[in-house]
Amino acid sequence: MTTRYNHYIGGEFTPPASGKYFDSTNPYTGEVWAQIAEGNSEDVDRAVSAARSAFGEWKRMTPTARGKLLTRLAELIEENSAHLGEIEVRDNGKLYEEMSGQTRYMAEWYRYYGGLADKVEGAVIPTDKANTLNYTRYEPLSVVAMITPWNSPLLLLSWKLPAALAAGNTVVVKPSEFTSASTLEFAKLFDEAGFPTGVFNVVTGDGRNVGAPLVAHPDVAKIAFTGSDVAGAAINAAAAKDFKPVTLELGGKSPNIVFADADLDAAVSGVISGIFAASGQTCIAGSRLLVEESIHDEFVQRVIDMARTAKIGDPMSRETQVGPVTTPAQFQKVLDYIDIAKSEGATPVLGGKPYEGEGSSGGQMVEPTIFTDVDNSMRIAQEEVFGPVLSVIKFTDEEDAVRIANDIDFGLAAGVWTSDIGRAIRMTEELEAGTVWVNTYRSVSFTSPFGGYKRSGIGRESGSEAIKEFLQTKSVWISTSPHRGNPFVLR
Ligand code: NAD
16 A cells, blocks of 8 residues: 655645656665655646745744744644654665654754744944934745755755744745655644645655756745755756855765774764764765774774674664665665775775675665775765765874865865864864864754855754845835935935
8 A cells, every 4th residue: 555645735735737646665675655746847836836925924924923833833743753753764764763863853943943033133233324224134035945855854854944934934845756755744734833825835756847947936036955966066056047045955975083092982983873874874974984094903993893783674673773775776876886996996894785684675775884995086085975885094193184084075074083172173173064073973953053165065054043044134224314415426
């Protein structure tokens, strides 16, 4: 029995204009479990029109009232987190243990921006002009398009959606064609929370037939995108034609840097969580392990020993530590990169092939894989694999570590493991990355800005400054002068 999902437009679940549906497959079992509406530009038009019609009422609602609705939505997310987590696992194969926590935690973003909605204050600006009042107002943009990837569909949507709604925008979302179901289950909560219809809309389908027309739609004022740098570049170019602002959260090839003076037990665990959690399918994966030469062999052996104990299997089981890779294409891509690493001369010291042991089920499983003797110029060190593949690179000293870490087009995140506080601070200053972790890895919060340097993106999500990504500033001038000046002279 498969479940059939329609678009969510203007508060209704509506069938696609094409009348067609495509399959959604469980990556662990390989079975088709859902059918998703195959959208096209006609559906995009309908969704943008619904969002545009809802914009007037939504922006005129007081920020306090918008905030209350977001807070109510946060409560409903918490009540439904187990169900939403289960849908995500069925669609993307990540561990239920992680996804159920994630779907619960994402409620905090709605609560945070719900609270922030009525705290975005303009300023009265003292100017050099006599008898004038000048102040700023922050105003919404109108319809914001959001395009999300398959790896954590609801959490990544939640990093942008509540900020945009709190700011007074209405939204059309296109989730990944591989993981659309959870966004549609989530859409049901909007009606229950009491949002006006059309404030939130979902159109499903692929990048070419839904994503591209959504980006190009004349009534879409901004695009907030999370995904690969390749799609991000195409979206950025298309948006630039119409001067539309973008927020781009893109890929990474983050260095996890271990100095000889680090607490090595903590570092081993941080390295494992950086690359093998979520089978390496996270933008912040610490996929380049930089190890100080003097501890290289001992440290790598400890990482191998811990990685070898990982229980691979059914993502719904609480014991499983490494689950499947989400899509057949991604599975092949990971295997191709393993071949590339071997052909480049890297040494495979763990894994390196599809997992076929106990708990494999015909789905797309890859063994946790580690390569040593990696040079930073190799493709396996420079390109995002988005799978459970770790490249180990040696460094000689602090300066060498910084040079290697920054010698890359990406700049999403970096980890540093050291017990020297001076070194820790120097490293946080030198590393070219939007997030730097010291003696920890993978921490994120609704309170703290997240985003990339270099090819990892444009703009920031989360934290109080991110709401400005969905607002535009208006400067208002009011004359208080009883006199009229010379109209032929600009003052
Ligand atoms: P992807 O770029 O292939 O697809 C992402 C979304 O963009 C999908 O919904 C897709 O349909 C759509 N799309 C593709 N081409 C498009 C186009 N030309 N116009 C409009 N829409 C288009 O990425 P993916 O494979 O789904 O996700 C993995 C990537 O996402 C990795 O590179 C990963 O690093 C990145 N990611 C980044 C972050 C972050 O916060 N920086 C978080 C998670 C994932």
